Amino acid sequence: xxxxxxxxxxxxxxxxxxxxxxxxxxxxxxxxxxxxxxxxxxxxxxxxxxxxxxxxxxxxxxxxxxxxxxxxxxxxxxxxxxxxxxxxxxxxxxxxxxxxxxxxxxxxxxxxxxxxxxxxxxxxxxxxxxxxxxxxxxxxxxxxxxxxxxxxxxxxxxxxxxxxxxxxxxxxxxxxxxxxxxxxxxxxxxxxxxxxxxxxxxxxxxxxxxxxxxxxxxxxxxxxxxxxxxxxxxxxxxxxxxxxxxxxxxxxxxxxxxxxxxxxxxxxxxxxxxxxxxxxxxxxxxxxxxxxxxxxxxxxxxxxxxxxxxxxxxxxxxxxxxxxxxxxxxxxxxxxxxxxxxxxxxxxxxxxxxxxxxxxxxxxxxx
Amino acid sequence: xxxxxxxxxxxxxxxxxxxxxxxxxxxxxxxxxxxxxxxxxxxxxxxxxxxxxxxxxxxxxxxxxxxxxxxxxxxxxxxxxxxxxxxxxxxxxxxxxxxxxxxxxxxxxxxxxxxxxxxxxxxxxxxxxxxxxxxxxxxxxxxxxxxxxxxxxxxxxxxxxxxxxxxxxxxxxxxxxxxxxxxxxxxxxxxxxxxxxxxxxxxxxxxxxxxxxxxxxxxxxxxxxxxxxxxxxxxxxxxxxxxxxxxxxxxxxxxxxxxxxxxxxxxxxxxxxxxxxxxxxxxxxxxxxxxxxxxxxxxxxxxxxxxxxxxxxxxxxxxxxxxxxxxxxxxxxxxxxxxxxxxxxxxxxxxxxxxxxxxxxxxxxxx
Numbered sequence: 001x002x003x004x005x006x007x008x009x010x011x012x013x014x015x016x017x018x019x020x021x022x023x024x025x026x027x028x029x030x031x032x033x034x035x036x037x038x039x040x041x042x043x044x045x046x047x048x049x050x051x052x053x054x055x056x057x058x059x060x061x062x063x064x065x066x067x068x069x070x071x072x073x074x075x076x077x078x079x080x081x082x083x084x085x086x087x088x089x090x091x092x093x094x095x096x097x098x099x100x101x102x103x104x105x106x107x108x109x110x111x112x113x114x115x116x117x118x119x120x121x122x123x124x125x126x127x128x129x130x131x132x133x134x135x136x137x138x139x140x141x142x143x144x145x146x147x148x149x150x151x152x153x154x155x156x157x158x159x160x161x162x163x164x165x166x167x168x169x170x171x172x173x174x175x176x177x178x179x180x181x182x183x184x185x186x187x188x189x190x191x192x193x194x195x196x197x198x199x200x201x202x203x204x205x206x207x208x209x210x211x212x213x214x215x216x217x218x219x220x221x222x223x224x225x226x227x228x229x230x231x232x233x234x235x236x237x238x239x240x241x242x243x244x245x246x247x248x249x250x251x252x253x254x255x256x257x258x259x260x261x262x263x264x265x266x267x268x269x270x271x272x273x274x275x276x277x278x279x280x281x282x283x284x285x286x287x288x289x290x291x292x293x294x295x296x297x298x299x300x301x302x303x304x305x306x307x308x309x310x311x312x313x314x315x316x317x318x319x320x321x322x323x324x325x326x327x328x329x330x331x332x333x334x335x336x337x338x339x340x341x342x343x344x345x346x347x348x349x350x351x352x353x354x355x356x357x358x359x360x361x362x363x364x365x366x367x
Numbered sequence: 368x369x370x371x372x373x374x375x376x377x378x379x380x381x382x383x384x385x386x387x388x389x390x391x392x393x394x395x396x397x398x399x400x401x402x403x404x405x406x407x408x409x410x411x412x413x414x415x416x417x418x419x420x421x422x423x424x425x426x427x428x429x430x431x432x433x434x435x436x437x438x439x440x441x442x443x444x445x446x447x448x449x450x451x452x453x454x455x456x457x458x459x460x461x462x463x464x465x466x467x468x469x470x471x472x473x474x475x476x477x478x479x480x481x482x483x484x485x486x487x488x489x490x491x492x493x494x495x496x497x498x499x500x501x502x503x504x505x506x507x508x509x510x511x512x513x514x515x516x517x518x519x520x521x522x523x524x525x526x527x528x529x530x531x532x533x534x535x536x537x538x539x540x541x542x543x544x545x546x547x548x549x550x551x552x553x554x555x556x557x558x559x560x561x562x563x564x565x566x567x568x569x570x571x572x573x574x575x576x577x578x579x580x581x582x583x584x585x586x587x588x589x590x591x592x593x594x595x596x597x598x599x600x601x602x603x604x605x606x607x608x609x610x611x612x613x614x615x616x617x618x619x620x621x622x623x624x625x626x627x628x629x630x631x632x633x634x635x636x637x638x639x640x641x642x643x644x645x646x647x648x649x650x651x652x653x654x655x656x657x658x659x660x661x662x663x664x665x666x667x668x669x670x671x672x673x674x675x676x677x678x679x680x681x682x683x684x685x686x687x688x689x690x691x692x693x694x695x696x697x698x699x700x701x702x703x704x705x706x707x708x709x710x711x712x713x714x715x716x717x718x719x720x721x722x723x724x725x726x727x728x729x730x731x732x733x734x
Contacts, residue, residue, distance in 0.1 A: 052458075052459045056459055058428065058432055060427060061431050064425045093610075094423025095423045225616055248590075253620060257623075
């Protein structure tokens with residue numbers, strides 16, 4: 001069960017349409033495939049999505065930190081010494097998706113070695129999650145049409161609406177149009193990606209007071225420290241901290257400081273080992289949690305559903321598991337499938353997924 | 368005054384001896400030289416020191432973010448639109464030394480264009496700073512000998528002692544030996560680089576209660592949120608937050624949360640534009656500040672003294688400006704010189720320094 005090699009392979013898969021939101025835009029999935037090899041010939045996989053506007057990582061930076069720093073630190077360790085791996089990776093600050101992918105690839109390899117699914121190793125609460133679909137910036141008509149399509153084709157009934165445009169009525173009109181079209185058959189919440197000020201956020205929330213939102217996420221920057229506390233103290237719904245809580249210590253600071261009342265857990269940034277810590281801390285603090293999406297491909301989505309379905313708290317709410325639908329292709333031999341508004345954990349040991357060697361050859365960008 | 372090109376050049380200069388402290392070790396200055404070129408033929412310079420164990424940056428990661436993200440964002444802007452540059456760089460999260468070097472190279476180019484020193488442009492309070500010298504891990508005898516050498520040769524009378532080893536008596540013995548050797552002719556403070564727990568930190572500070580320390584810096588991790596608050600509330604000296612406050616918002620959070628009562632300003636991580644903000648915020652909050660050292664080379668040290676000497680608050684205390692003494696060589700045509708315990712701001716427009724083309728050719732690692 002010894003780790004013999006750690007690979008980091010850049011690849012690029014185009015999106016069908018660019019995804020736009022308050023903090024950025026994504027046109028292609030230029031991710032990094034991470035593979036952990038063991039002395040028994042087992043290979044564990046995961047993917048790291050570079051998000052310079054969220055975590056400061058670039059594709060080249062992820063390759064450098066994995067190949068130059070992480071690989072020498074963990075090659076030779078047994079798969080079971082995950083806390084040793086975690087401690088060594090923690091010597092390097094930041095680089096959340098690079099660390100998370102290494103961690104998750106190790107869990108995948110361990111599960112394959114033991115013949116157990118990662119989800120079972122983590123907690124095994126259930127075998128599926130309800131899916132929440134994210135609606136990127138567009139006109140109210142186009143966003144309602146997208147929701148209708150997603151609802152009809154995949155049975156999804158929870159929508160996260162990207163907001164943060166100015167004036168705020170551009171976005172509140174979208175939420176109102178969605179509620180008018182779907183009535184109470186759907187759950188709606190909003191994500192500002194830090195696009196509004198605290199005052200704009202409050203005005204928007206007041207305008208939408210009759211629309212039954214279940215959450216509001218990162219409406220204004222956590223770095224507007226006092227403004228954000230003022231906003232959060234005035235809201236009637238849980239305020240989700242997402243990019244402002246990349247670590248458990250950030251959860252403690254933001255929640256105790258009054259800047260958040262719920263958190264998003266993303267396996268793409270905290271892996272399985274760190275997501276357990278975030279989950280257990282949130283549960284201990286009495287917070288609601290949502291499984292978030294780092295604009296993951298299918299590998300990352302398989303990781304998110306494996307974790308989210310493992311615990312009661314994370315599977316209580318629909319998880320954000322559908323961003324991969326916008327990609328023109330993916331690396332998996334057997335694609336993920338959303339139906340009846342749900343995504344099943346892929347069956348089989350580890351993550352239950354396999355990378356298609358032809359697809360990897362086609363999309364990798366390192367030769 | 369238009370920016371026509373932004374260069375990032377990796378270089379490596381060996382240290383005379385490796386520098387060791389609680390969060391890491393440095394054997395060579397593998398930094399990135401940043402050059403901003405303008406349409407008038409002016410070239411501004413600065414350097415970015417990759418510190419994976421402090422900020423998560425690698426040399427390759429810095430090259431990637433500057434060349435792929437920052438250069439396209441700022442080429443074409445006039446040097447005077449520094450707030451536009453700042454806003455664009457801020458779209459990328461983290462990457463503090465990469466951003467800081469771009470910012471400082473622009474200030475250097477602007478000063479050269481206007482015939483004004485950066486220090487004068489910033490505030491022009493004085494033309495020099497007293498120097499504080501950092502003592503890395505060794506035996507009490509060796510550290511006292513190093514202090515004697517530095518004191519005799521450069522006239523330096525302020526020492527920052529690296530601590531964070533176990534048991535704490537390994538470090539408290541050093542501080543005691545220094546105080547016994549120098550009496551009250553020197554100022555002493557300690558820097559734990561997050562090496563101790565909160566309880567170890569308090570025990571060490573109690574053991575050194577009679578040694579007249581002026582500050583204690585980052586003795587335990589800021590991420591040990593509640594433990595750190597407990598410690599800081601019990602100390603009789605200002606507790607300096609350094610790597611835990613890379614941004615103004617972090618200063619606000621840590622200080623209002625009770626995790627720090629003073630801050631270190633490092634031009635290497637906040638540049639001139641961000642250091643002004645950190646300084647003005649700290650001054651407004653009524654905090655003591657120290658000009659810190661990111662294990663800077665001479666270019667970085669010229670930046671730190673330019674900033675520190677520009678303001679009353681930053682020049683009140685000795686600045687950490689002597690790490691370059693451990694390097695075997697540097698890139699400057701005219702080396703910096705510490706005498707009478709002071710470092711003068713290099714005379715001349717901008718930073719007052721010039722890169723020696725032969726030295727750059729010798730030490731650059733990109734061809």
